[in-house]
Amino acid sequence: MAEEIRAEMVANVWKVVATAGDTVAEGDTLVILESMKMEIPVVAESDGVLQQLAVHEGDVVQDGDLIAVIA
Numbered sequence: 001m002a003e004e005i006r007a008e009m010v011a012n013v014w015k016v017v018a019t020a021g022d023t024v025a026e027g028d029t030l031v032i033l034e035s036m037k038m039e040i041p042v043v044a045e046s047d048g049v050l051q052q053l054a055v056h057e058g059d060v061v062q063d064g065d066l067i068a069v070i071a
Contacts, residue, residue, distance in 0.1 A: 002071040003046055007061040011035035016057050018068075022050045030068050031055060042067055 011033035018030045024044040030053070031042040044050075052069040055061060 002051060002069050003048070004066060005030065005042060005045065005068045005070065007033070007042075007063055007065045007067055009033075009035055009040075010060070010062055011040060013055045013057055013059040013061060014039060016053065016055065018050050018053065020050055020053050024048060024050055024070060033061065044068075044070055046070060 013031060014034035015032040018024060025047050026044055028044045029041045030044055033040040033042060048070040050068060051071045054066045
């Protein structure tokens with residue numbers, strides 16, 4: 001079953017670390033968000049393959065926006 005990773009706050013996408021098709025392990029950093037001059041890593045919550053990366057560097061995400069899908 002696919003796992004959706006969603007934003008937990010309004011933030012800028014500062015850096016994209018992973019790409020679609022990458023094999024990821026629980027705890028691997030996928031994206032780094034920036035909010036109020038703080039860097040917030042978005043990590044994989046389970047092992048799998050990154051099926052979709054829905055953000056790009058420079059994007060602004062809102063609370064609940066899709067960031068990635070891992071299957």
